[in-house]
Amino acid sequence: MKIGLIGQGAIAQYVSERLAAEGHPVTAYLLRPERAREMRAAHGGLKGVGPVFVSSVAELPADLDLVVDCAGHQALREYGAGILQAGFDLTTVSLGALADPAFEQELRSAAAEAGTRLFLASGAIGALDALRAARIGALQRVRYIGRKPPEGWSGSPAEDQLDLSALNGLPATHFTGTAREAALSFPKNANVAAAVALAGIGFDRTEVELIADPTISANIHEIHAEGAFGQLEFRIAGKPLPGSPRSSALAAMSVVDTVLQYPSPIQF
Incomplete structure (x- = not known):
C-alpha cells in the first residue's frame, strides 16, 4: 500500500x-x-x-x-x-x-x-465489537468510566474542578455527563468515550464519568453495558508508548491494525 x-x-x-x-x-x-x-x-x-x-x-x-x-x-x-x-x-x-x-x-x-x-480506529479501548452487536437488540444502558493519574489530566478542564497537584489520597471525579459533552470538553482525553458512544447507543445516551486517581499509574478504561444480550463489563489498564506518557500504546496499535485490515479479503 x-x-x-x-x-x-x-x-x-x-x-x-x-x-x-x-x-x-x-x-x-x-x-x-x-x-x-x-x-x-x-x-x-x-x-x-x-x-x-x-x-x-x-x-x-x-x-x-x-x-x-x-x-x-x-x-x-x-x-x-x-x-x-x-x-x-x-x-x-x-x-x-x-x-x-x-x-x-x-x-x-x-x-x-x-x-x-x-x-x-478503536483507540485505547476494547469490547467495541460486543457493543456493536448488542445494539442490534435493545441496548439499554452504556456507561464509560475513565481513570487517569492526576498528571494525565493536566491541561484539561479537570484543572478547573480539582487541584490536581494536591491529590494524594482518594480518587476524585471531575466530570459526569454524556459522551458528547465529554468529547467536546476534553478533546485530548475523551476519544475513548467517543469510541464507546459510536459503537453503542450514541453520544447523548452514553454516560461518562472521568476520574483523577492518585492511586494508579496506568490509564484505566471501563465499560458497563446492559441490554437484551445480558450484561457486559470490560476493564483495561493501558500502558503509554515508551517515551511518551500521554500517548496510548493500544491506540497506536489500533491504527496499525485498522490500516493492515484495509486491503485484506478476510476481515475480523
Whole structure:
C-alpha cells in the first residue's frame, strides 16, 4: 500500500515504524506548513527518495491508497473532508471530533459524494465489537468510566474542578455527563468515550464519568453495558508508548491494525 500520514507525533511515529516493518512505508506526510518546509529542507538532498512532505490536501500524491490521521481533532477538522472529497479513504483515531454533529455530517457528505470511506480506529479501548452487536437488540444502558493519574489530566478542564497537584489520597471525579459533552470538553482525553458512544447507543445516551486517581499509574478504561444480550463489563489498564506518557500504546496499535485490515479479503 501507498500510505499518507497526517502528523509526526508519538502515535504517528509508531504507526510509521510498524507499517514500514509490515512492508508499507509511509510515502507522504501532511504537516503544518512550517513543519513541512523544515522536513523538505532536511531531506533536500534526497529528492525522489523517501517520503514527500506536503502542507495541503492538494499536494498529496494522487496514487495514495489510504490516508491516516494521527494528529488529533484539529487536524481531522482541517483536512478530513478535503481528503475524502479528493478521493482518498481516511483512517482516524480522533473519534471525539465526531461529537460535533455538523462536523460528522460534513464528513459523511464528503465521503458519500466522493465514494470514499472513513475508517474509525478503536483507540485505547476494547469490547467495541460486543457493543456493536448488542445494539442490534435493545441496548439499554452504556456507561464509560475513565481513570487517569492526576498528571494525565493536566491541561484539561479537570484543572478547573480539582487541584490536581494536591491529590494524594482518594480518587476524585471531575466530570459526569454524556459522551458528547465529554468529547467536546476534553478533546485530548475523551476519544475513548467517543469510541464507546459510536459503537453503542450514541453520544447523548452514553454516560461518562472521568476520574483523577492518585492511586494508579496506568490509564484505566471501563465499560458497563446492559441490554437484551445480558450484561457486559470490560476493564483495561493501558500502558503509554515508551517515551511518551500521554500517548496510548493500544491506540497506536489500533491504527496499525485498522490500516493492515484495509486491503485484506478476510476481515475480523
